[in-house]
Amino acid sequence: MRIETLNLKNFKVFKDARIGSIPAFCVVVGANGTGKSTLFDTFGFLKDCLTYNVSVALQKRGGFSQVVTRGAGDDADIVIELQYRMEIEGYERLVTYRLEIGQEKNKPVVNRELLRYKRSSYGSPFNFLNFSKGKGYAINNEEDFKASDKELTREQQSLDGTDILAIKGLGQFQRFKAANAFRQMIENWHVSDFHIDAARGSKDVTGYAEHLSQRGDNLQLIANSLYENDRKTFERILQAMKERVPGIGDITPESTSDGRLLLKFRDGAFQDPFIDRYVSDGTIKMFAYLVLLYDPKPHPLLCIEEPENQLYPQLMTELAEEFRGYSNRGGQVFVSTHSPDFLNAAKLEEVFWLVKQDGYTEIRRAADDPQLQAYMEDGGQMGWLWKHGFFPGADPR
Known part of the structure; x- marks a missing residue:
């Protein structure tokens, strides 16, 4: 399984950031304070949410108020969405996992947790796991996903709390194949x-x-x-x-x-x-x-x-x-x-850089920059180009 896209909203310095076309080997550069550690902490945060619960993961980082983007507003949700490829019943599928975390009465709440992918080459993605505030459903006959004429069975579930991930509990069971595979993937992140x-x-x-x-x-x-x-x-x-x-x-x-x-x-x-x-x-x-x-x-x-x-x-x-x-x-x-x-x-396609503007950080892909692409085609080296200021917005001066 390889992560291809990561979308972040209201996660510390990432008010609304996206990193796409992520390669197997991904190199991130940027000035101090632009959010390199925060970007990596996205994965650590998800792993802590799974290992413990959302409340503990937030407390380890100073609480909800220290994790949510400053100025986002009292009703803002922290949103983490990633897309990755995995084999399901003999087919490789692009799976989307989305987590939305808010607050109610000063306590963290999982407002939405989704795990979805397409049943066939056409149509919209299908929610195989859909939870909100501790209640929801998961599909327990995913082996029938490739037959669009077969009815998928939704199993209703209630979690032990509103700050617990559904993939934590349901991911223990093989009948919830996508949740089980995703849980195992997160548990083994380093x-x-x-x-x-x-x-x-x-x-x-x-x-x-x-x-x-x-x-x-x-x-x-x-x-x-x-x-x-x-x-x-x-x-x-x-x-x-x-x-x-x-x-x-x-x-x-x-x-x-x-x-x-x-x-x-x-x-x-x-x-x-x-x-x-x-x-x-x-x-x-x-x-x-x-x-x-x-x-x-x-x-x-x-x-x-x-x-x-x-x-x-x-x-x-x-x-x-x-x-x-x-x-x-x-x-x-x-x-x-x-x-x-x-x-x-x-390599050009392996490099991304962070740019912080007006207090918020965006993520740029080197391969999308025509000037960097031209220099590399002429035999340039990424380190030399970065050191000499050819990454727009990367120089803190």
């Missing part, structure tokens, strides 16, 4: 909040973790699991490290006498390995990214903010290649960056 300090040092050897955490604080545990249970994947990661980071000879997880895990890095110039406490930030970060990108059960969506931090500029091309490789294997990757070197590795 919105990175990587911290070098959290990734360093010894960690408890006990515990279970299937994926690298958002903060990277279980890096040793994941590396050890791969080392012991999936040596082929671990060797692929190690080989990529050797190719990307000069001097790396070997990486091994090692248990300590007190039941802790360490990562040991061997430099080709030295006989004794270094524990990760003494390895550069860039080396740790690159290893963590590779562990994430070569996950045996990859995430359908990755959001990575400013991967260039702590990394040498010369590594930007290689890192962009790794992200693009992940997207070519079926995942989708969103990356925000301030690095011209990283941007130089991006």
Whole structure:
């Protein structure tokens, strides 16, 4: 499943913004304060709404008043709508999910939640899930969707509250196929909040973790699991490290006498390995990214903010290649960056930029700009063009 379109209304700086024709590898640039983190937080917000509920997701961000766009009005709804492609009963369909969140008596309310797609190549999309304020219906015989002459069965449902997503409850059941697939997709999104300090040092050897955490604080545990249970994947990661980071000879997880895990890095110039406490930030970060990108059960969506931090500029091309490789294997990757070197590795159709005007942000697609297209056809590079002010409205000055 790949997200193709995202529409935002009254979500922080995005009063009414749209990003369309989203590629599998999407690079976002913009000045500080234009909303790059907010754009990525759209995915984090939806995941929090699903994992907890809408009230908790809003509270984590300061409450409804801090999330709704300033000046939108007391009766304004926060609207998030995304379109993505998925296979349903042997057919690939463009599915639309729309969420409208408002307030009643100072409490968040899901005013509308829709999941829809077309039954055939013609006609209007059909609502397979339609809820408002905790009540609604879902279609439970979606296997009949391709036969337009068959009647679809609506199953009426009531949720436990008006701030709960219908896909949270109904998505647990296979008979609600679209809701089930969408729930699984959101649950497996990875919105990175990587911290070098959290990734360093010894960690408890006990515990279970299937994926690298958002903060990277279980890096040793994941590396050890791969080392012991999936040596082929671990060797692929190690080989990529050797190719990307000069001097790396070997990486091994090692248990300590007190039941802790360490990562040991061997430099080709030295006989004794270094524990990760003494390895550069860039080396740790690159290893963590590779562990994430070569996950045996990859995430359908990755959001990575400013991967260039702590990394040498010369590594930007290689890192962009790794992200693009992940997207070519079926995942989708969103990356925000301030690095011209990283941007130089991006293609015209992969780049979007944010422009903030009168307090609100709009999203522009590089491929839609004739001047940028002409420069790229003449052999230009995106990073050079961005650095020298050829992205209209992007320069904060």
